[in-house]
Amino acid sequence: MKVWIDADWPAPPGVRALTTTRYGLGVSAAPFDTFNLGLRSGDEIEAALENRRQLEVALGLPSAPRWLKQVHGVDVVIEPDFDEPEADAAVTSETGKVLAILTADCLPVVFAARDGSEIAAAHAGWPGLSTGMLEATLAAMRAPAAQLQAWIGPAAGPQRYEIGDEVRERFMAHDKRAAMAFVATRPGHWWVDMFAIARMRMADAGIDPQHIHGGGVCTISDSLRFFSHRRDQRTGRMATLVWMSP
Structure with a gap:
Protein backbone atom coordinates (compact mmCIF):
# COMPACT_ATOMS: atom_id res chain seq x y z
CA MET A 1 0.00 0.00 0.00
CA LYS A 2 1.20 3.49 -0.83
CA VAL A 3 2.57 5.34 2.18
CA TRP A 4 1.29 8.74 1.08
CA ILE A 5 -0.98 10.42 -1.46
CA ASP A 6 0.51 13.29 -3.40
CA ALA A 7 -1.63 16.39 -3.80
CA ASP A 8 -3.53 16.29 -7.10
CA TRP A 9 -2.87 19.87 -8.12
CA PRO A 10 -0.54 21.66 -10.54
CA ALA A 11 2.21 22.22 -7.97
CA PRO A 12 3.92 25.61 -8.08
CA PRO A 13 7.68 25.58 -8.69
CA GLY A 14 9.47 23.74 -5.87
CA VAL A 15 6.32 23.08 -3.83
CA ARG A 16 5.30 19.60 -2.70
CA ALA A 17 2.22 18.56 -0.71
CA LEU A 18 0.88 15.18 0.38
CA THR A 19 -1.17 13.27 2.94
CA THR A 20 0.08 10.09 4.58
CA THR A 21 -1.94 6.87 4.81
CA ARG A 22 -2.21 4.49 7.75
CA TYR A 23 -0.07 1.66 6.38
CA GLY A 24 3.19 1.14 4.49
CA LEU A 25 5.49 2.34 7.27
CA GLY A 26 5.32 2.61 11.03
CA VAL A 27 5.45 0.46 14.15
CA SER A 28 2.20 1.30 15.97
CA ALA A 29 -0.02 -1.52 17.21
CA ALA A 30 -3.80 -1.70 16.74
CA PRO A 31 -5.92 0.39 16.72
CA PHE A 32 -3.16 2.80 15.68
CA ASP A 33 -1.72 0.40 13.12
CA THR A 34 0.69 1.11 11.80
CA PHE A 35 1.62 4.63 10.74
CA ASN A 36 0.03 6.84 13.36
CA LEU A 37 1.73 10.25 13.51
CA GLY A 38 -0.25 11.80 16.36
CA LEU A 39 1.21 12.09 19.84
CA ARG A 40 -2.12 12.71 21.59
CA SER A 41 -4.29 9.96 20.13
CA GLY A 42 -3.56 7.33 22.80
CA ASP A 43 -0.76 5.53 20.98
CA GLU A 44 2.57 4.79 22.66
CA ILE A 45 4.62 7.98 22.41
CA GLU A 46 7.75 6.06 21.46
CA ALA A 47 5.92 4.40 18.57
CA ALA A 48 4.52 7.68 17.25
CA LEU A 49 7.94 9.33 17.47
CA GLU A 50 9.51 6.43 15.58
CA ASN A 51 6.81 6.79 12.93
CA ARG A 52 7.66 10.46 12.59
CA ARG A 53 11.33 9.58 12.20
CA LYS A 69 -0.91 21.61 19.00
CA GLN A 70 -4.28 21.68 17.24
CA VAL A 71 -7.31 22.85 19.20
CA HIS A 72 -10.08 23.35 16.58
CA GLY A 73 -9.57 27.09 16.72
CA VAL A 74 -8.71 29.82 14.21
CA ASP A 75 -5.21 30.80 15.32
CA VAL A 76 -2.47 30.89 12.67
CA VAL A 77 1.25 30.85 13.41
CA ILE A 78 3.66 32.63 11.07
CA GLU A 79 7.02 30.91 10.52
CA PRO A 80 6.52 28.15 13.12
CA ASP A 81 9.52 26.73 14.97
CA PHE A 82 9.82 23.42 16.81
CA ASP A 83 7.93 24.47 19.96
CA GLU A 84 4.60 22.99 18.77
CA PRO A 85 2.56 26.19 19.18
CA GLU A 86 -1.16 26.03 19.93
CA ALA A 87 -2.69 26.82 16.55
CA ASP A 88 -4.56 25.18 13.69
CA ALA A 89 -2.68 26.63 10.75
CA ALA A 90 0.80 27.75 9.82
CA VAL A 91 2.31 29.94 7.11
CA THR A 92 5.86 30.18 5.79
CA SER A 93 7.81 31.79 2.99
CA GLU A 94 11.02 29.99 3.98
CA THR A 95 12.30 27.23 1.74
CA GLY A 96 13.00 23.93 3.49
CA LYS A 97 10.48 24.54 6.29
CA VAL A 98 7.95 21.69 6.39
CA LEU A 99 4.44 22.55 7.60
CA ALA A 100 2.38 19.70 9.08
CA ILE A 101 -1.28 19.16 9.95
CA LEU A 102 -2.73 16.06 11.67
CA THR A 103 -6.20 14.77 10.79
CA ALA A 104 -8.50 11.77 11.07
CA ASP A 105 -11.68 13.14 9.37
CA CYS A 106 -11.13 16.92 9.60
CA LEU A 107 -10.20 18.83 6.46
CA PRO A 108 -6.50 19.28 5.77
CA VAL A 109 -6.10 22.23 3.42
CA VAL A 110 -2.83 23.46 1.93
CA PHE A 111 -2.29 26.75 0.15
CA ALA A 112 0.49 27.95 -2.12
CA ALA A 113 1.26 31.14 -3.97
CA ARG A 114 1.20 30.17 -7.62
CA ASP A 115 4.71 31.56 -8.07
CA GLY A 116 5.99 29.20 -5.36
CA SER A 117 6.95 31.97 -2.91
CA GLU A 118 4.70 31.11 0.07
CA ILE A 119 2.77 28.18 1.51
CA ALA A 120 0.32 27.45 4.32
CA ALA A 121 -1.38 24.46 5.91
CA ALA A 122 -4.68 24.50 7.80
CA HIS A 123 -6.62 22.03 9.94
CA ALA A 124 -10.38 22.58 9.66
CA GLY A 125 -12.89 20.32 11.33
CA TRP A 126 -16.44 21.59 11.36
CA PRO A 127 -15.77 23.90 14.36
CA GLY A 128 -12.86 25.60 12.60
CA LEU A 129 -14.51 25.60 9.20
CA SER A 130 -17.65 27.23 10.61
CA THR A 131 -15.75 29.93 12.50
CA GLY A 132 -13.37 30.98 9.73
CA MET A 133 -10.21 28.88 9.97
CA LEU A 134 -9.60 28.97 6.23
CA GLU A 135 -10.28 32.69 5.98
CA ALA A 136 -7.92 33.35 8.90
CA THR A 137 -5.18 31.37 7.16
CA LEU A 138 -5.60 33.34 3.94
CA ALA A 139 -5.56 36.62 5.86
CA ALA A 140 -2.24 35.63 7.45
CA MET A 141 -0.53 35.08 4.10
CA ARG A 142 1.36 37.86 2.36
CA ALA A 143 0.24 36.83 -1.11
CA PRO A 144 -3.30 37.99 -1.96
CA ALA A 145 -5.89 35.24 -2.30
CA ALA A 146 -6.22 35.90 -6.02
CA GLN A 147 -2.63 34.69 -6.43
CA LEU A 148 -3.07 31.49 -4.42
CA GLN A 149 -4.13 27.94 -5.11
CA ALA A 150 -5.43 25.35 -2.65
CA TRP A 151 -5.62 21.60 -2.24
CA ILE A 152 -8.13 19.85 0.04
CA GLY A 153 -6.86 16.50 1.30
CA PRO A 154 -8.76 13.39 2.46
CA ALA A 155 -11.51 14.05 5.02
CA ALA A 156 -14.95 12.86 6.12
CA GLY A 157 -17.06 12.63 2.98
CA PRO A 158 -20.57 13.91 2.22
CA GLN A 159 -22.18 10.46 2.10
CA ARG A 160 -20.74 9.30 5.42
CA TYR A 161 -20.39 12.34 7.67
CA GLU A 162 -23.61 12.89 9.62
CA ILE A 163 -24.10 15.90 11.90
CA GLY A 164 -26.95 17.38 13.93
CA ASP A 165 -29.12 20.47 13.56
CA GLU A 166 -26.83 22.56 15.75
CA VAL A 167 -23.90 22.15 13.35
CA ARG A 168 -26.01 22.94 10.30
CA GLU A 169 -27.37 26.04 12.02
CA ARG A 170 -23.87 27.36 12.66
CA PHE A 171 -23.01 27.16 8.98
CA MET A 172 -26.36 28.57 7.91
CA ALA A 173 -26.00 31.52 10.29
CA HIS A 174 -22.84 32.50 8.42
CA ASP A 175 -24.25 32.04 4.92
CA LYS A 176 -27.62 30.68 3.82
CA ARG A 177 -25.95 29.27 0.70
CA ALA A 178 -24.49 26.55 2.92
CA ALA A 179 -27.87 24.81 2.63
CA MET A 180 -26.63 23.21 -0.60
CA ALA A 181 -24.07 21.22 1.44
CA PHE A 182 -26.62 19.41 3.62
CA VAL A 183 -28.87 16.42 2.90
CA ALA A 184 -31.44 15.30 5.47
CA THR A 185 -30.99 11.78 6.83
CA ARG A 186 -33.27 11.37 9.86
CA PRO A 187 -35.02 13.85 12.13
CA GLY A 188 -32.52 16.41 13.33
CA HIS A 189 -29.61 14.96 11.36
CA TRP A 190 -27.87 15.68 8.05
CA TRP A 191 -25.11 14.51 5.77
CA VAL A 192 -22.68 17.42 5.41
CA ASP A 193 -20.37 18.11 2.48
CA MET A 194 -17.45 19.88 4.14
CA PHE A 195 -15.56 19.85 0.85
CA ALA A 196 -18.26 21.98 -0.78
CA ILE A 197 -18.41 24.41 2.14
CA ALA A 198 -14.62 24.78 2.13
CA ARG A 199 -14.63 25.52 -1.60
CA MET A 200 -17.33 28.14 -1.14
CA ARG A 201 -15.52 29.78 1.78
CA MET A 202 -12.21 29.92 -0.12
CA ALA A 203 -13.85 31.29 -3.26
CA ASP A 204 -15.59 33.99 -1.22
CA ALA A 205 -12.21 34.87 0.30
CA GLY A 206 -10.79 35.50 -3.15
CA ILE A 207 -9.29 32.27 -4.48
CA ASP A 208 -10.31 31.60 -8.08
CA PRO A 209 -12.46 28.41 -7.97
CA GLN A 210 -10.44 26.91 -10.82
CA HIS A 211 -7.42 27.00 -8.50
CA ILE A 212 -9.12 25.01 -5.72
CA HIS A 213 -8.21 21.33 -6.08
CA GLY A 214 -8.87 18.04 -4.28
CA GLY A 215 -11.82 17.42 -1.99
CA GLY A 216 -13.55 14.13 -2.63
CA VAL A 217 -11.50 11.43 -0.90
CA CYS A 218 -13.45 10.15 2.14
CA THR A 219 -11.59 8.99 5.24
CA ILE A 220 -14.62 7.35 6.86
CA SER A 221 -15.39 5.02 3.95
CA ASP A 222 -11.79 3.91 3.31
CA SER A 223 -10.58 1.98 6.36
CA LEU A 224 -7.72 0.39 4.41
CA ARG A 225 -5.99 3.72 3.79
CA PHE A 226 -7.17 6.17 6.42
CA PHE A 227 -7.68 6.64 10.12
CA SER A 228 -11.15 7.93 10.98
CA HIS A 229 -12.22 9.18 14.38
CA ARG A 230 -15.90 9.17 13.38
CA ARG A 231 -15.68 5.55 12.23
CA ASP A 232 -13.41 4.07 14.92
CA GLN A 233 -13.35 6.59 17.80
CA ARG A 234 -9.96 5.38 19.11
CA THR A 235 -7.60 5.74 16.19
CA GLY A 236 -4.41 7.30 14.83
CA ARG A 237 -3.74 10.41 12.79
CA MET A 238 -2.52 11.03 9.25
CA ALA A 239 -0.27 13.97 8.42
CA THR A 240 -0.65 16.45 5.60
CA LEU A 241 2.64 18.11 4.74
CA VAL A 242 3.63 20.97 2.46
CA TRP A 243 7.04 22.50 1.85
CA MET A 244 9.11 24.48 -0.62
CA SER A 245 12.33 22.83 -1.71
CA PRO A 246 15.54 24.68 -0.79
Whole structure:
Protein backbone atom coordinates (compact mmCIF):
# COMPACT_ATOMS: atom_id res chain seq x y z
CA MET A 1 0.00 0.00 0.00
CA LYS A 2 1.20 3.49 -0.83
CA VAL A 3 2.57 5.34 2.18
CA TRP A 4 1.29 8.74 1.08
CA ILE A 5 -0.98 10.42 -1.46
CA ASP A 6 0.51 13.29 -3.40
CA ALA A 7 -1.63 16.39 -3.80
CA ASP A 8 -3.53 16.29 -7.10
CA TRP A 9 -2.87 19.87 -8.12
CA PRO A 10 -0.54 21.66 -10.54
CA ALA A 11 2.21 22.22 -7.97
CA PRO A 12 3.92 25.61 -8.08
CA PRO A 13 7.68 25.58 -8.69
CA GLY A 14 9.47 23.74 -5.87
CA VAL A 15 6.32 23.08 -3.83
CA ARG A 16 5.30 19.60 -2.70
CA ALA A 17 2.22 18.56 -0.71
CA LEU A 18 0.88 15.18 0.38
CA THR A 19 -1.17 13.27 2.94
CA THR A 20 0.08 10.09 4.58
CA THR A 21 -1.94 6.87 4.81
CA ARG A 22 -2.21 4.49 7.75
CA TYR A 23 -0.07 1.66 6.38
CA GLY A 24 3.19 1.14 4.49
CA LEU A 25 5.49 2.34 7.27
CA GLY A 26 5.32 2.61 11.03
CA VAL A 27 5.45 0.46 14.15
CA SER A 28 2.20 1.30 15.97
CA ALA A 29 -0.02 -1.52 17.21
CA ALA A 30 -3.80 -1.70 16.74
CA PRO A 31 -5.92 0.39 16.72
CA PHE A 32 -3.16 2.80 15.68
CA ASP A 33 -1.72 0.40 13.12
CA THR A 34 0.69 1.11 11.80
CA PHE A 35 1.62 4.63 10.74
CA ASN A 36 0.03 6.84 13.36
CA LEU A 37 1.73 10.25 13.51
CA GLY A 38 -0.25 11.80 16.36
CA LEU A 39 1.21 12.09 19.84
CA ARG A 40 -2.12 12.71 21.59
CA SER A 41 -4.29 9.96 20.13
CA GLY A 42 -3.56 7.33 22.80
CA ASP A 43 -0.76 5.53 20.98
CA GLU A 44 2.57 4.79 22.66
CA ILE A 45 4.62 7.98 22.41
CA GLU A 46 7.75 6.06 21.46
CA ALA A 47 5.92 4.40 18.57
CA ALA A 48 4.52 7.68 17.25
CA LEU A 49 7.94 9.33 17.47
CA GLU A 50 9.51 6.43 15.58
CA ASN A 51 6.81 6.79 12.93
CA ARG A 52 7.66 10.46 12.59
CA ARG A 53 11.33 9.58 12.20
CA GLN A 54 10.44 7.07 9.47
CA LEU A 55 8.36 9.73 7.73
CA GLU A 56 11.28 12.14 7.56
CA VAL A 57 13.59 9.46 6.18
CA ALA A 58 11.12 8.06 3.63
CA LEU A 59 10.35 11.48 2.19
CA GLY A 60 13.87 12.85 2.48
CA LEU A 61 12.43 15.96 4.10
CA PRO A 62 14.61 19.08 4.09
CA SER A 63 13.88 19.55 7.81
CA ALA A 64 11.74 18.07 10.56
CA PRO A 65 8.04 18.98 10.25
CA ARG A 66 6.76 21.89 12.32
CA TRP A 67 3.96 20.18 14.22
CA LEU A 68 1.15 22.15 15.86
CA LYS A 69 -0.91 21.61 19.00
CA GLN A 70 -4.28 21.68 17.24
CA VAL A 71 -7.31 22.85 19.20
CA HIS A 72 -10.08 23.35 16.58
CA GLY A 73 -9.57 27.09 16.72
CA VAL A 74 -8.71 29.82 14.21
CA ASP A 75 -5.21 30.80 15.32
CA VAL A 76 -2.47 30.89 12.67
CA VAL A 77 1.25 30.85 13.41
CA ILE A 78 3.66 32.63 11.07
CA GLU A 79 7.02 30.91 10.52
CA PRO A 80 6.52 28.15 13.12
CA ASP A 81 9.52 26.73 14.97
CA PHE A 82 9.82 23.42 16.81
CA ASP A 83 7.93 24.47 19.96
CA GLU A 84 4.60 22.99 18.77
CA PRO A 85 2.56 26.19 19.18
CA GLU A 86 -1.16 26.03 19.93
CA ALA A 87 -2.69 26.82 16.55
CA ASP A 88 -4.56 25.18 13.69
CA ALA A 89 -2.68 26.63 10.75
CA ALA A 90 0.80 27.75 9.82
CA VAL A 91 2.31 29.94 7.11
CA THR A 92 5.86 30.18 5.79
CA SER A 93 7.81 31.79 2.99
CA GLU A 94 11.02 29.99 3.98
CA THR A 95 12.30 27.23 1.74
CA GLY A 96 13.00 23.93 3.49
CA LYS A 97 10.48 24.54 6.29
CA VAL A 98 7.95 21.69 6.39
CA LEU A 99 4.44 22.55 7.60
CA ALA A 100 2.38 19.70 9.08
CA ILE A 101 -1.28 19.16 9.95
CA LEU A 102 -2.73 16.06 11.67
CA THR A 103 -6.20 14.77 10.79
CA ALA A 104 -8.50 11.77 11.07
CA ASP A 105 -11.68 13.14 9.37
CA CYS A 106 -11.13 16.92 9.60
CA LEU A 107 -10.20 18.83 6.46
CA PRO A 108 -6.50 19.28 5.77
CA VAL A 109 -6.10 22.23 3.42
CA VAL A 110 -2.83 23.46 1.93
CA PHE A 111 -2.29 26.75 0.15
CA ALA A 112 0.49 27.95 -2.12
CA ALA A 113 1.26 31.14 -3.97
CA ARG A 114 1.20 30.17 -7.62
CA ASP A 115 4.71 31.56 -8.07
CA GLY A 116 5.99 29.20 -5.36
CA SER A 117 6.95 31.97 -2.91
CA GLU A 118 4.70 31.11 0.07
CA ILE A 119 2.77 28.18 1.51
CA ALA A 120 0.32 27.45 4.32
CA ALA A 121 -1.38 24.46 5.91
CA ALA A 122 -4.68 24.50 7.80
CA HIS A 123 -6.62 22.03 9.94
CA ALA A 124 -10.38 22.58 9.66
CA GLY A 125 -12.89 20.32 11.33
CA TRP A 126 -16.44 21.59 11.36
CA PRO A 127 -15.77 23.90 14.36
CA GLY A 128 -12.86 25.60 12.60
CA LEU A 129 -14.51 25.60 9.20
CA SER A 130 -17.65 27.23 10.61
CA THR A 131 -15.75 29.93 12.50
CA GLY A 132 -13.37 30.98 9.73
CA MET A 133 -10.21 28.88 9.97
CA LEU A 134 -9.60 28.97 6.23
CA GLU A 135 -10.28 32.69 5.98
CA ALA A 136 -7.92 33.35 8.90
CA THR A 137 -5.18 31.37 7.16
CA LEU A 138 -5.60 33.34 3.94
CA ALA A 139 -5.56 36.62 5.86
CA ALA A 140 -2.24 35.63 7.45
CA MET A 141 -0.53 35.08 4.10
CA ARG A 142 1.36 37.86 2.36
CA ALA A 143 0.24 36.83 -1.11
CA PRO A 144 -3.30 37.99 -1.96
CA ALA A 145 -5.89 35.24 -2.30
CA ALA A 146 -6.22 35.90 -6.02
CA GLN A 147 -2.63 34.69 -6.43
CA LEU A 148 -3.07 31.49 -4.42
CA GLN A 149 -4.13 27.94 -5.11
CA ALA A 150 -5.43 25.35 -2.65
CA TRP A 151 -5.62 21.60 -2.24
CA ILE A 152 -8.13 19.85 0.04
CA GLY A 153 -6.86 16.50 1.30
CA PRO A 154 -8.76 13.39 2.46
CA ALA A 155 -11.51 14.05 5.02
CA ALA A 156 -14.95 12.86 6.12
CA GLY A 157 -17.06 12.63 2.98
CA PRO A 158 -20.57 13.91 2.22
CA GLN A 159 -22.18 10.46 2.10
CA ARG A 160 -20.74 9.30 5.42
CA TYR A 161 -20.39 12.34 7.67
CA GLU A 162 -23.61 12.89 9.62
CA ILE A 163 -24.10 15.90 11.90
CA GLY A 164 -26.95 17.38 13.93
CA ASP A 165 -29.12 20.47 13.56
CA GLU A 166 -26.83 22.56 15.75
CA VAL A 167 -23.90 22.15 13.35
CA ARG A 168 -26.01 22.94 10.30
CA GLU A 169 -27.37 26.04 12.02
CA ARG A 170 -23.87 27.36 12.66
CA PHE A 171 -23.01 27.16 8.98
CA MET A 172 -26.36 28.57 7.91
CA ALA A 173 -26.00 31.52 10.29
CA HIS A 174 -22.84 32.50 8.42
CA ASP A 175 -24.25 32.04 4.92
CA LYS A 176 -27.62 30.68 3.82
CA ARG A 177 -25.95 29.27 0.70
CA ALA A 178 -24.49 26.55 2.92
CA ALA A 179 -27.87 24.81 2.63
CA MET A 180 -26.63 23.21 -0.60
CA ALA A 181 -24.07 21.22 1.44
CA PHE A 182 -26.62 19.41 3.62
CA VAL A 183 -28.87 16.42 2.90
CA ALA A 184 -31.44 15.30 5.47
CA THR A 185 -30.99 11.78 6.83
CA ARG A 186 -33.27 11.37 9.86
CA PRO A 187 -35.02 13.85 12.13
CA GLY A 188 -32.52 16.41 13.33
CA HIS A 189 -29.61 14.96 11.36
CA TRP A 190 -27.87 15.68 8.05
CA TRP A 191 -25.11 14.51 5.77
CA VAL A 192 -22.68 17.42 5.41
CA ASP A 193 -20.37 18.11 2.48
CA MET A 194 -17.45 19.88 4.14
CA PHE A 195 -15.56 19.85 0.85
CA ALA A 196 -18.26 21.98 -0.78
CA ILE A 197 -18.41 24.41 2.14
CA ALA A 198 -14.62 24.78 2.13
CA ARG A 199 -14.63 25.52 -1.60
CA MET A 200 -17.33 28.14 -1.14
CA ARG A 201 -15.52 29.78 1.78
CA MET A 202 -12.21 29.92 -0.12
CA ALA A 203 -13.85 31.29 -3.26
CA ASP A 204 -15.59 33.99 -1.22
CA ALA A 205 -12.21 34.87 0.30
CA GLY A 206 -10.79 35.50 -3.15
CA ILE A 207 -9.29 32.27 -4.48
CA ASP A 208 -10.31 31.60 -8.08
CA PRO A 209 -12.46 28.41 -7.97
CA GLN A 210 -10.44 26.91 -10.82
CA HIS A 211 -7.42 27.00 -8.50
CA ILE A 212 -9.12 25.01 -5.72
CA HIS A 213 -8.21 21.33 -6.08
CA GLY A 214 -8.87 18.04 -4.28
CA GLY A 215 -11.82 17.42 -1.99
CA GLY A 216 -13.55 14.13 -2.63
CA VAL A 217 -11.50 11.43 -0.90
CA CYS A 218 -13.45 10.15 2.14
CA THR A 219 -11.59 8.99 5.24
CA ILE A 220 -14.62 7.35 6.86
CA SER A 221 -15.39 5.02 3.95
CA ASP A 222 -11.79 3.91 3.31
CA SER A 223 -10.58 1.98 6.36
CA LEU A 224 -7.72 0.39 4.41
CA ARG A 225 -5.99 3.72 3.79
CA PHE A 226 -7.17 6.17 6.42
CA PHE A 227 -7.68 6.64 10.12
CA SER A 228 -11.15 7.93 10.98
CA HIS A 229 -12.22 9.18 14.38
CA ARG A 230 -15.90 9.17 13.38
CA ARG A 231 -15.68 5.55 12.23
CA ASP A 232 -13.41 4.07 14.92
CA GLN A 233 -13.35 6.59 17.80
CA ARG A 234 -9.96 5.38 19.11
CA THR A 235 -7.60 5.74 16.19
CA GLY A 236 -4.41 7.30 14.83
CA ARG A 237 -3.74 10.41 12.79
CA MET A 238 -2.52 11.03 9.25
CA ALA A 239 -0.27 13.97 8.42
CA THR A 240 -0.65 16.45 5.60
CA LEU A 241 2.64 18.11 4.74
CA VAL A 242 3.63 20.97 2.46
CA TRP A 243 7.04 22.50 1.85
CA MET A 244 9.11 24.48 -0.62
CA SER A 245 12.33 22.83 -1.71
CA PRO A 246 15.54 24.68 -0.79
